[in-house]
Amino acid sequence: MPKTVCIVGAGPSGLVAAKSLLHDVPSGTFDVTIFDQQPRIGGLWPSSKQDTAGLVHPLMLANQSKHTVQFSDLAWEDGDPEFPRAWQVGRYLERYSQTYCRGVRLRLGTRVEKAEPLSAPSQGWNISTVSDNGDIEEYTFDYLLVASGIFARSFTPPVSPTGSSIPVLHSSQYRDLSSLLGNANGGGGKILVVGGQMSGVEIAGTIAGHISSAAHAPGSGYIPNTAKYRVHHITPKPTWIFPLFTSPKPTSSAPPFLPVDLVSYNLANRPKPLTNTQGHISRDAANSFHALFRTALGTDQSIFSPTVAVTEDETNNPPYLAMSDNYLEFVRSGLISVSRGKLESISDRVATVSPSNEKVDDIAAVIFATGFEAAASFLSPSILKTLSMCPTDLNNTFALAFHGTHHPSLPTLGFVGFYRSPYWGVAEMQARFLTSMWAAGGPSSPTLPSTMRDALDNDISIERTISLRSDPRASQYPMGDYAWLMQEFSTALGLEVSPCPENMPQLPPAGKAMDILTPARYPSKLLNESQQAGVTKSLEQTARTAIAGVCSTKFVSRAVFRSLLGEWKLERDLTSRLPSHPSGHFSGTARFLLREGTRDGREAQFDNLGEDGDPGMEYLYIEEGDFKASNGLTFRATRRYVWRYNDNTDRLSIWFVKTDDQKRADYLFHDVEFAPPGDEDDGKGWRATAGHLCIDDFYDVNYQFRFGSINLKDWRLAYTVKGPKKDYTISGLYTR
Numbered sequence: 001m002p003k004t005v006c007i008v009g010a011g012p013s014g015l016v017a018a019k020s021l022l023h024d025v026p027s028g029t030f031d032v033t034i035f036d037q038q039p040r041i042g043g044l045w046p047s048s049k050q051d052t053a054g055l056v057h058p059l060m061l062a063n064q065s066k067h068t069v070q071f072s073d074l075a076w077e078d079g080d081p082e083f084p085r086a087w088q089v090g091r092y093l094e095r096y097s098q099t100y101c102r103g104v105r106l107r108l109g110t111r112v113e114k115a116e117p118l119s120a121p122s123q124g125w126n127i128s129t130v131s132d133n134g135d136i137e138e139y140t141f142d143y144l145l146v147a148s149g150i151f152a153r154s155f156t157p158p159v160s161p162t163g164s165s166i167p168v169l170h171s172s173q174y175r176d177l178s179s180l181l182g183n184a185n186g187g188g189g190k191i192l193v194v195g196g197q198m199s200g201v202e203i204a205g206t207i208a209g210h211i212s213s214a215a216h217a218p219g220s221g222y223i224p225n226t227a228k229y230r231v232h233h234i235t236p237k238p239t240w241i242f243p244l245f246t247s248p249k250p251t252s253s254a255p256p257f258l259p260v261d262l263v264s265y266n267l268a269n270r271p272k273p274l275t276n277t278q279g280h281i282s283r284d285a286a287n288s289f290h291a292l293f294r295t296a297l298g299t300d301q302s303i304f305s306p307t308v309a310v311t312e313d314e315t316n317n318p319p320y321l322a323m324s325d326n327y328l329e330f331v332r333s334g335l336i337s338v339s340r341g342k343l344e345s346i347s348d349r350v351a352t353v354s355p356s357n358e359k360v361d362d363i364a365a366v367i368f369a370t371g372f373e374a375a376a377s378f379l380s381p382s383i384l385k386t387l388s389m390c391p392t393d394l395n396n397t398f399a400l401a402f403h404g405t406h407h408p409s410l411p412t413l414g415f416v417g418f419y420r421s422p423y424w425g426v427a428e429m430q431a432r433f434l435t436s437m438w439a440a441g442g443p444s445s446p447t448l449p450s451t452m453r454d455a456l457d458n459d460i461s462i463e464r465t466i467s468l469r470s471d472p473r474a475s476q477y478p479m480g481d482y483a484w485l486m487q488e489f490s491t492a493l494g495l496e497v498s499p500c501p502e503n504m505p506q507l508p509p510a511g512k513a514m515d516i517l518t519p520a521r522y523p524s525k526l527l528n529e530s531q532q533a534g535v536t537k538s539l540e541q542t543a544r545t546a547i548a549g550v551c552s553t554k555f556v557s558r559a560v561f562r563s564l565l566g567e568w569k570l571e572r573d574l575t576s577r578l579p580s581h582p583s584g585h586f587s588g589t590a591r592f593l594l595r596e597g598t599r600d601g602r603e604a605q606f607d608n609l610g611e612d613g614d615p616g617m618e619y620l621y622i623e624e625g626d627f628k629a630s631n632g633l634t635f636r637a638t639r640r641y642v643w644r645y646n647d648n649t650d651r652l653s654i655w656f657v658k659t660d661d662q663k664r665a666d667y668l669f670h671d672v673e674f675a676p677p678g679d680e681d682d683g684k685g686w687r688a689t690a691g692h693l694c695i696d697d698f699y700d701v702n703y704q705f706r707f708g709s710i711n712l713k714d715w716r717l718a719y720t721v722k723g724p725k726k727d728y729t730i731s732g733l734y735t736r
Helices: 013-023 086-100 175-183 197-216 260-263 283-295 327-333 383-388 421-438 451-459 460-468 482-493 529-551 557-563 603-605
Strands: 004-009 030-036 105-108 109-119 125-131 136-141 143-146 166-169 188-196 229-235 241-242 319-325 338-339 342-346 350-352 358-359 363-368 409-414 566-576 585-594 617-629 634-644 651-657 665-675 686-694 698-707 711-722 726-736
Touching: 004 013, 004 109, 004 136, 013 086, 013 421, 030 109, 030 421, 109 409, 125 143, 175 363, 188 197, 188 342, 197 229, 197 319, 197 327, 197 338, 197 585, 229 350, 229 651, 241 283, 260 529, 327 338, 327 566, 350 363, 383 409, 383 529, 409 421, 421 451, 421 482, 451 482, 557 634, 557 651, 557 665, 557 698, 557 711, 566 617, 585 634, 634 665, 665 698
Parallel strands: 004 030, 004 143, 030 105, 143 409, 166 363, 188 229, 188 363, 229 338, 241 319
Antiparallel strands: 109 125, 125 136, 342 350, 350 358, 566 585, 566 726, 585 617, 617 634, 634 651, 651 665, 665 686, 686 698, 698 711, 711 726
């Protein structure tokens, strides 16, 4: 007779747990029911652009690529972007549920109110539920699996504004400027973002992007005086901030680019067997990490502002990192300002930051990016005491055995997804571990596989978790290094790691082939034909991405586009070969002003995107300065373009603007075609060309984009124009 399992939570962890219980052991071993208080599956992840009720903005980009944000045997569709948006992750989970969870009883809109063990935890569980319409139900299950996650509800510190009625939101509630500032007087001010690490950096960059877009979009702004708003970010620690694409060759002036996780999870760079690099961080380890991050970024971040620099004095401390494509450039431009410390109080639109006692005035709104906490109120106080629950420690809430899966004294209670880092692969491994352990009869069963017995005998997860709670040198994600955890679980489960495809690119200096960790490298032992096809497809997708990024110009356009944001100094020479047109020199600035993609000039293409299409981002380019002609005449000069990046085609393009509305694109000037670099780095960066016939005049365009690691150091634009009445060459250098 099947053993019954109650799963609390229908997010990624609950779904992969259900799939494992149904498919990773002989059919009929378990009978599974999932309860979730939401009316849909997906947990944090919405399944449409219009789904704004969850804890994740539907348009938020995942901070890991689709190669990591997946389970082992369901590949993303080939046309899906490298970094999916939140609603696309929700769609993936819907497809996963339809593929693997058809045998599950799904009780949506139903909250688990109470879960109590029978006479002894080994005997099973009484479960009490309440539905949305108030119906109360009682159930009995053999096992209880908690998959409600450590991101179950937002955490807000006990600091609230006094003496004013400014809007206050948690970062998970922010959707757009209209809902945040819709009732504001339009006088401008600072949007205060409180909190460091991932969510603080992400939301600060997001809001700055929304301000920039609203201020520079065509037409009248939907927020009065948008340009008068700024973001002020209070963060307690210096943070290394990585864009979504980094380089496996950061010392080249023409570096190739790959999704950040494909670079960081390249196991060819780590000795085997893997050791845990997380938890307690010694001074030597901290210095090594900081040096690694500095090399990868090519800077200590002082080039953007002293307020975000990671100084030598701070490299003895455990490092912190976050992900954002635009945060640092918005800091450089002044759209984001940064204060180090903690928010002490807010009174009459003035915030006080400790310990410096800095005052931040003119507060227009407050966003608390202070993280999330676990929700397990349905467990009794005695159970929570056994689990050594510490609600104030958001990283180490429960003290659980074998990497967050269970407690030895509660053999029929399990946990999946309680891990703060790239959790998809770890959650799948946790689900497999519990499935295998319960199928064998529990952690003390004599039929438990020997590899699992050895793993449990040597496990110190509970003691380690408790000690890290008071460790001042605990890492940002103390539970364990992702790659090491995958190794630990695969060893315990006796899983063979699939090799990378043989054609993976090789990287200097050792010339080793890339060995990229993805969930698909760790397939289940019981794969059917369809599952094997999913594993194979996923491995091939990762290989194609790696090969394209290292061996071609793939993703270079994206890296250039990201790094253009902000203001550049521009020096340009014009050499005319016609006496009727004087030569001269231009000196001024060029600003790349970020905004959401517009329809102008590409109406048919834009309309064909449909409801789920992504128009991407673009820049309004504004160039201003003085032109001194060779005949002695000096005059003010300006020009405008629209620069666009198309994620689907990985193409960068430049568009003329309309003469009557210079915020709107008119027609295509040219597409930028990148040329593969030579065998040796000549220090001149990536080269690109373009050609454009404008009536009778032909523009022959040449670019050189020189990188300092992953950020543009400087770049050149030169073009020769020839026609019946034109014969001149322009050569410009852009520097920060």
